[in-house]
Amino acid sequence: GAVVSQHPSWVICKSGTSVKIECRSLDFQATTMFWYRQFPKQSLMLMATSNEGSKATYEQGVEKDKFLINHASLTLSTLTVTSAHPEDSSFYICSARDPTSGPSFETQYFGPGTRLLVL
Amino acid sequence: GQNIDQPTEMTATEGAIVQINCTYQTSGFNGLFWYQQHAGEAPTFLSYNVLDGLEEKGRFSSFLSRSKGYSYLLLKELQMKDSASYLCALMDSNYQLIWGAGTKLIIKP
Numbered sequence: 001g002a003v004v005s006q007h008p009s010w011v012i013c014k015s016g017t018s019v020k021i022e023c024r025s026l027d028f029q030a031t032t033m034f035w036y037r038q039f040p041k042q043s044l045m046l047m048a049t050s051n052e053g054s055k056a057t058y059e060q061g062v063e064k065d066k067f068l069i070n071h072a073s074l075t076l077s078t079l080t081v082t083s084a085h086p087e088d089s090s091f092y093i094c095s096a097r098d099p100t101s102g103p104s105f106e107t108q109y110f111g112p113g114t115r116l117l118v119l
Numbered sequence: 120g121q122n123i124d125q126p127t128e129m130t131a132t133e134g135a136i137v138q139i140n141c142t143y144q145t146s147g148f149n150g151l152f153w154y155q156q157h158a159g160e161a162p163t164f165l166s167y168n169v170l171d172g173l174e175e176k177g178r179f180s181s182f183l184s185r186s187k188g189y190s191y192l193l194l195k196e197l198q199m200k201d202s203a204s205y206l207c208a209l210m211d212s213n214y215q216l217i218w219g220a221g222t223k224l225i226i227k228p
Contacts, residue, residue, distance in 0.1 A: 043206065043220040044162070093161045106150065106214055110161040 002098040003027050006111035013084055014119055021079045021114045023094030029074035030096035034108060035067075038091045050077045084118045091115055121145045123219035125207050130225045131197055139192045139205050139222045147212020153181050153192045154206040156221065162206055165192070194224075202226045 003026040013019050023033055033050040048058045048069050056069035068080040077096075081088055092115075095108040122144045131137040141151070150169035154162035168174055168183035168190060180193040192205055207219040 044218045046216070046218075091159075106210055106216075107152070107164055107167060108216065109164060110154075113161040 002107075002109040004030075004094065004096050004109050004111040006094055006114050008114060009112060010115050010117075012117045012119065015085050016083055018080055018082045019084055019116060021081075021092055021094075021116075023077045023079070023096070023111050025075045025096045025098070028096075028098040028100060030077075030098065031074060032097050033071060033077040034095045035069060035077075035079050036093045036095065038093060038113075044093065047079075081116065084116070086118045089116055089118045121209065121211055121217045123207055123209055123217060125205075125219045125222045127220070128223045128225065130227060131194075133197055133199060133226055133228050135197050136193065136195050137197060137224065139194070139207075139224065141190045141192070141207035141219060143188045143190075143207075143209050143217075145188070145209055145211055145217070148185060149210040149212065149214055151181075151183055151190050152208040152210065152216070153190075154208065155203050156206060157203045165205075197226050199226050199228070 005024045007022045011019055031052050035047045036044045037047050038044050046059050047062045048056045050056045050069050050071040052071045052074050058064050066082055071077040091113050093113040095110045125141045152167050153165040155165050156162040166181035168181050171183055171185055173182045178195045183190045204221040204223045206221045209217045
């Protein structure tokens, strides 16, 4: 149980275009999902917390208008990187809480990640 | 504020035992997680401690001392596939995860 998928796993785009990344909880309902960014050889950086049916909560320094998050259902959250630039190239990872499994209802299960390369 | 410290890199030999330490300072505590992350992949959950003591799960064990702000992950009978980064993450009073920078573990034959 507690499987999280992400799509696409790889994306290469031109500067100025928008990219949408999907995060799905496959076998559970996730009222809360998280979006992280990770640069090479660095730790995870939380970008935002996504709550189903409400606005996402963004971390300090993360631009809301650039990183649009939509959590329209209990199994799907999307992150759209708008007007992407080369500095947005990174590894984007989502996670979800499954309150019905794990040693803690706060345990986060991660998707496989999406590598974004902006040319 | 909160702070988490763990060594940047460790090296161990196949078949041996290694202990990865994590120390933290926090005003509120709701548990400590360990995750494994292979290069180029997302983290996978290893363990969760909220009470003092040792949690054993196969070759991996995790220990917590809340009074000392200290945890460790113990890996026994090391295998080459254990080469990865190990992330310590603290859950604060707001149930937010505070991530350590990770310890890169290198296993040598």
